[in-house]
Amino acid sequence: MIYFLSEEGAFKEAVSRSSASYLMVNIYGKRVALAWPDEDAPRLTTGASFMTIRRPYVLSSREFKPEDTFVDVGERVRIGPDSLTVAAGPCSVEDEGELLELGSSLKRMGADMLRGGAFKPRTSPYSFMGLGEEGLRALSRARDELGLPVVSEVLDAASLPLYKKIDMVQVGTRNAQNFPLLQALGEFGKPVLLKRGMGNTVEEWLGASEYVLSRGNGSVVLCERGIRAPGSPTRFSLDVGAITKVKRLSHLPVCADPSHSAGESDLVEPLALAGVAAGANMLLVEVHQHPEMALSDGDQQITPEEFSSLVNKARALWDLLNRAGVKERDELESRLRDRVRKHRRDSGRGGTRPPELP
DSSP: OEEEESOHHHHHHHHHTSSOEEEEEEETTEEEEEEESGGGSOOOSSSEEEEOOOSSOOTTBTTTOOSOOOEEETTTEEESTTSOEEEEEOSBOOOHHHHHHHHHHHHHHTOSEEEOBSSOOOSSTTSOOOOTHHHHHHHHHHHHHHOOOEEEEOOOGGGGGGGTTOSEEEEOGGGTTOHHHHHHHHHHOSOEEEEOOTTOOHHHHHHHHHHHHTTTOOOEEEEEOOBOOTTOSSSSBOOHHHHHHHHHHBOSOEEEOHHHHHSSGGGHHHHHHHHHHHTOSEEEEEBOSSGGGOSSOGGGOBOHHHHHHHHHHHHHHHHHHHGGGHHHHHHHHHHHHHHHHHHHHHHTTTOOOOOOOO
């Protein structure tokens, strides 16, 4: 049960007399309370409106927030339905000078953000695991010199103080259900790029986002990076159906990572375009000046010249698919908002199943 509070006293008094657990959250400009299980949650007649969302994820759902969410990263980047955001850079930060040179080229070619790994979770403990704090400092200097927001992966909650100068914190597939880390990121407050676990369902992916949202951080971007699929001809199977489905279920922006899905550089561009066609709001692409010399995942990194082709095609495709549909999307969101308002009124009189996107 979710409550939209106009006066907290009535809710706290009612819930104290019940056996329900509850959590208070400030999110998207609203003061809300979550109480569970539904059958034990109090039905209030004053001080709040309430609705029942019969899903394991609540705050990430369209029932809670019908309109698309925009996620601001740094001072200039806004990830959401009105544009395609492209983040590009090396799999691992290997050298500050090379990072600055590459970042300058990528910005000129149309990148909106610079990506780079400083702490790398690797399958083998004998592989290159990144430069650590030195890599984060290099990313911070690149941001200051180039004016590009930066995104980098964090491995554990204890490391978060090192990320104060990183604009967006990435949660990798191996940490996709590291719940203490997700809760800490909710309290940390910076935008989060949440990759889908390589074996997770869409429902589990949204459930993971709920750990961040329920701590008051609404700046979450969901990232599809490919799942393990029997017989897949690529390193991972880019689940474009999941991109389409999750956009129907959730208001959060969605990113496609074609690099990890492909595993081979010549497959990155077509998979990126497939992600855009499925509705991705953002692309995360690995680029290296000399992929054959990269210290990690060289096979899936493309050159700056290949990136230039990719970003130009991706933006042209996004324009083709979206410019004519902005008015229709706004009208659809308006109709859904009206349905949700009606549902909230009806819920206060006994409850009904929440509306879904048509």
